[in-house]
Amino acid sequence: MQITPVDQDNNLFEIVNLVPQSLVEKITQTPWLSLLYHMEPSNRDLRRRVNNNQLSWINEWHECIDQAWPNIVKATGCNHLEYFNLDGSATGFWIDMPTYTCPMHTDGELPGAIQMYWIGASQDIGTTWYHYKDQNMVRHSFEFKPNTGYIMINQQNPSGYRKLQWHGMLTPVPNDSFRVSSYSWLANK
Secondary structure, three states, X not given: OEEXXXXXXXXXXXXXXXXXXXXXXXXXXXXXXXXXEEEOOOOOOOEEXXXXXXXXXXXXXXXXXXXXXXXXXXXXXXXXXXXXXXOOOOEEEEEEOOOOOEEEEOOOOOOEEEEEEEEOOOHHXXXXXXXXXXXXXEEEEOOOOOOEEEXXXXXXXXXXXXXOOEEEEOOOOOOOOOEXXXXXXXXXX
């Protein structure tokens, strides 16, 4: 596993090889379009969240994240966050259908997240981060490659200031394809 800050702010990190290749193969070979899911609200009926009980390898996923967590904390300094998976819902697996985009936004007061990419028709459908709410002010663009993604730490500093981390996925999922990613919600301890 490799974790690299994208800049001096140390609140956004690229992560590569989060899980072992054996699990990558299970994830990428899953028959995603045949699994039960529910629609994510306010996503124009283009984002499906797979029911985790449909994923035969989901416990292995959680074990991998639990094992990687000390290294994630060390690399990011996020010792105030945890991957809290009491009910099995700390990670969601999303299927984004053709034409899906995600407008530029911030995640409000969400403490942190890990988004990993698994299946996609092109490398330019990853998340792009911006310095401001201005698509001409690119901070970092993540390529969409299996077993890569980002860690976002979204905490306020000691004086109470929280830097807005604008991001989005403005390139639509191509026709006749879909995009699979995982999103893990991090919680304050």
